[in-house]
Amino acid sequence: MADVRLTVNGAAREGRCESRKLLVDFLREDLGLTGTHVGCEHGICGACTVLVDGEAARSCLMLAVQADGADITTVEGLMRDGRLHPLQEAFREHHGLQCGFCTPGMLLTALDLLRVNPAPSEDEVREGISAVLCRCTGYHGIVKAVRAAAVALAPKPG
């Protein structure tokens, strides 16, 4: 068993688990943060994507022990003061989700995409979100939502 101390959504958290435990399972089972979804468990579907030290990464392809000392952001960390994050707001506005299973991974993948490319073209959004599979195939709404969020998140002139 190994101790894991990390920051999740701005708060210090700790747990104790086997070294073979995946980060996604640690977040869900040990920390009770079930917003991060377990999908394919081999890095293809992207449902489990979280931010690790600010960068999107698959939490099914990391061991919890590897996240010791890391700063993790999950979907639970996106709301501020009871208000949806502008990206979440855009997903709601533009029908960027149907069943919602891929949504946590889509949101964190899109957040990372907008950080490295604050004004992506439609093609760039499509390439970026190709990291996450939506089996409802609601990609049109997701693309619209990410582009709308880019506008909402852009620094206002003046």
Add this chain to the structure above:
Amino acid sequence: MKPAKFEYHAPSTLDEAIALLVRYGGDAKVLAGGQSLVPLLNFRLARPAALVDLNRIRALAYIRDENGLVRFGAMTRQRTIEFSPVVARRLPLLREATRWVGHLPIRSRGTIGGSIAHADPSAEYPAVLTALDGEVVARGPKGERTLAPAALFETYLTTTLAADEVLTEVRLPAMPEGAGWAFEEFARRHGDFAIVGVAAALWRGGGRVTARLATAGAGPVPRRLSECEQILERDGLGDAAIEAAARRASELVEPDTDLHASADYRRHLAGVLTARALRRARETARG
């Protein structure tokens, strides 16, 4: 728990990592970015007695540009390479190939050393290493050795690295100023492993053309297409020479059939993608 039980070690120095590999005598696996190894653990296709995680070894993550040679610490993330101004300037072919490696969230963790040591023949970095005459440095209990791609890649997912050796550095000669380049790849979905990929670089100097070509996914190891390079170096970069080189590429490769594509289809793709890569490399070349 998805993975089978293993003992986990995260040493902070390379010497400790090598000592651990010696101690486990072949029963340990080296964990780099984990984007290929962790799926194998999750499926229990790999059941090592121990993992030696290199992620805490800070000294293995760097990009150094000295005397025409760019040296990458094995644990340099693909994402770091993608956004590195040094790589954009000195190794634009590597930068372009990086965009084909999985997706951004995969590249956040995946490393250059891990990708090369994993030796998946359809992976992009082994093809770039082969095309650009790069080399890797490996360190084990008896010291350090340097390996050219032909001496490193043995067959599918197999290198000549010993069980107690760690790939520590990847060296790529900087591309000359004005060189043209292209990485062309075909996969069923963006971000999937290549069915076939082609890395190409071209430059002119001293009144002659130099061409560099290698394939991914068209055989058990990345394949350098020296005979195609010779066609271009002899006949120039006209359409006829490019078509002749592309035809030769489809003859030279030795692909196998698997569930993703037949050998014939891969052979065909090797020719088509070689032509595309050469035309685009010609467009980007200056001088």
